[in-house]
Amino acid sequence: MREVFHGDLDQVTSDLVEMCALVRTAVERATQAILDADVQVAEQVIADDHTIDQTRHELDALAIDLLARQAPVATDLRRVVTAMRMSGEIERMGDLARHVAKLTRLRYPEPAVPDELRDLITRMGDVANRIVAKAGVVVAEHDGLEVHEVELIDDELDALHREMYTRITSESWTYGPGTAVDMALLGRYYERFGDHAVSVARRVNYMVTGELDGLPDVDERDDII
Amino acid sequence: MREVFHGDLDQVTSDLVEMCALVRTAVERATQAILDADVQVAEQVIADDHTIDQTRHELDALAIDLLARQAPVATDLRRVVTAMRMSGEIERMGDLARHVAKLTRLRYPEPAVPDELRDLITRMGDVANRIVAKAGVVVAEHDGLEVHEVELIDDELDALHREMYTRITSESWTYGPGTAVDMALLGRYYERFGDHAVSVARRVNYMVTGELDGLPDVDERDDII
Numbered sequence: 001m002r003e004v005f006h007g008d009l010d011q012v013t014s015d016l017v018e019m020c021a022l023v024r025t026a027v028e029r030a031t032q033a034i035l036d037a038d039v040q041v042a043e044q045v046i047a048d049d050h051t052i053d054q055t056r057h058e059l060d061a062l063a064i065d066l067l068a069r070q071a072p073v074a075t076d077l078r079r080v081v082t083a084m085r086m087s088g089e090i091e092r093m094g095d096l097a098r099h100v101a102k103l104t105r106l107r108y109p110e111p112a113v114p115d116e117l118r119d120l121i122t123r124m125g126d127v128a129n130r131i132v133a134k135a136g137v138v139v140a141e142h143d144g145l146e147v148h149e150v151e152l153i154d155d156e157l158d159a160l161h162r163e164m165y166t167r168i169t170s171e172s173w174t175y176g177p178g179t180a181v182d183m184a185l186l187g188r189y190y191e192r193f194g195d196h197a198v199s200v201a202r203r204v205n206y207m208v209t210g211e212l213d214g215l216p217d218v219d220e221r222d223d224i225i
Numbered sequence: 226m227r228e229v230f231h232g233d234l235d236q237v238t239s240d241l242v243e244m245c246a247l248v249r250t251a252v253e254r255a256t257q258a259i260l261d262a263d264v265q266v267a268e269q270v271i272a273d274d275h276t277i278d279q280t281r282h283e284l285d286a287l288a289i290d291l292l293a294r295q296a297p298v299a300t301d302l303r304r305v306v307t308a309m310r311m312s313g314e315i316e317r318m319g320d321l322a323r324h325v326a327k328l329t330r331l332r333y334p335e336p337a338v339p340d341e342l343r344d345l346i347t348r349m350g351d352v353a354n355r356i357v358a359k360a361g362v363v364v365a366e367h368d369g370l371e372v373h374e375v376e377l378i379d380d381e382l383d384a385l386h387r388e389m390y391t392r393i394t395s396e397s398w399t400y401g402p403g404t405a406v407d408m409a410l411l412g413r414y415y416e417r418f419g420d421h422a423v424s425v426a427r428r429v430n431y432m433v434t435g436e437l438d439g440l441p442d443v444d445e446r447d448d449i450i
Contacts, residue, residue, distance in 0.1 A: 081292070095447065180402035181390070224328055
């Protein structure tokens, strides 16, 4: 019975890791799509988001089934409950990648990103890719000690987000309010991506330590600018 | 034992209803604050968000405790798991109200909202207030049948959000990119508020019917514009 239980728990973990891998691909492709105004790649990201949603549903169903059949307590219970929450965070990261892809499609055949912000978006995409890769490692290795590293990567994203805000609201902005609005929302998608990764890492920490104190206000890292 | 269990479950429900009431106050005050450039009211909303977060933590702790002590199955299990998810959605609505308050503070003593958008923000605030009130009733009465009504209110919010987007990106926009960005983000906060209310209502529906099919992609209603 216990062996079955731990086998199922391992399945839950590997589903989470798989979701992180899918999200990593999604954000990489979405960034490429918006930089190249490549609507085919954008469509692919949008379509593939269903796989992430589906994996989440399966994971949640398995977790509920585990609770019903096995009635876990203590650490095992924390693992199951935490996994159900992490699945929501990771799925949301997939949605944010999908949003980037949808902006590409909305502006196509025009490029959504003005030339002078290409470098900034490239960097945001790189950091987003890095943070989800790191979150995947934290989940796979149950390593709550790495939370701080994920937070440091998120700080990079926050700095890029502030840079975006400064650029689009500066006196010298020449692309008009419509493009400023697009870039504000795009910046926010990447920035929120990082917040969810931090939340995932902190939940792993909770799972390992049982310390609720370290637990996120989901949005403590979400500030308006 | 069963009676204790159901007493605890009732406590969970009344915590959720209490959270909805707190969020309703928050969004009402936040809207008033941003329209009147009233930084005192804004500070109050920001400070009071901790109460919402705290209620959520207590609710989640009680739910985990319930799972550990009582090992519920079937409908009872669904009620506990669903409550833990709804608490996250409602807490997030509180964060969005806090964002509105923070924008007020950021622009103070200037009013954040240009005169010509006051009416639109007033309407968004009214609809947001209405949707969280409705969500609270759905939670209190376990009435999954009301989901559609919540969705209809959310459609109103979505329409107002699109109107905002049209206004700030129109040729006749005279307030510059900075204000356009502020209003884009403000519109998005209200719009997301509605999505979370729909998600809460759908989760009640899942709790009542056990139908996973009706369950949300959390963000199916979250489109980029």
